Amino acid sequence: MAFIFKIIDNEDIESVIPLVEKLNSYKISYEILKKRFYEMIAQKNYECAVIYDGNKLIGVSGLWFCTRHYSGRSVEPDHVYIDEAYRNKGLGRQFFNWIYDYAKERGYEAVELNTYVSNAQSHKFYFNEGFKILGFHFFKKL
Template sequence: MAFEFKIIEKEQINSVIPLVQKLNKNNISYEVLEQRFSEMITQNYECVGAFDNNKLIGVCGLWYCTRHYSGKSVEPDHVFIDEDYRGKGIGKQFFKWIYNYTLNKGCEAVELNTYVSNSASHKFYFNEGFKILGYHFLKKL
């Protein structure tokens, strides 16, 4: 199967919200996500979509920054492939596209976080050559 991967235009960013809601099982409302994405697109953020004949089947946010220990890096965020499309190699194709795209933007490293409970993603990222560097902590204010 041939899938298309492309940057989602800022004007279309709300198209990713239904998939992001499936990822975030903590029930963040559409309205809150809409507000957050409208802020995110003004920052060092892009969003890539995976498409099957113009149907959005996967998303991955890309955050850009420069870190003292890794140089210019990209952080894939809220990576999600629709359940009906899993196990078809789309994740591997998606990340190959992301590596090429971000290399062309001058990135030297890829860093990411994944939920502790998402063991399927851990296996995927290990197979992609990622190493565990640390822990991600969160404190709500």
């Protein structure tokens, strides 16, 4: 199978929302997600990587680009989701290799991310990818 990995055009951003909704444990409405995605694009440090199987959108990962004092220029994959029918076939590794190459080509030197505590399957994947736990992600709604 030949999958297509690419950065989605900003005008097509709404096409990723159905996949993100499946990951969305907070049950945020489609309309709020739509509004937030357009705000994220407007910030100019966000891009959205996708996977297509032919014309079918099967995977998504937001990419946040920044510079941090401890890691230098880094990219943060966010809201990573691959359609359940395509899991456990090496596609996640292919996707992340594509992300690593894309980030390196742009001059980035590190990848960091957050994952839900309850998502044990993702923890195993990220450990296998060489990620280390550096701390805790704290959240407070204002």
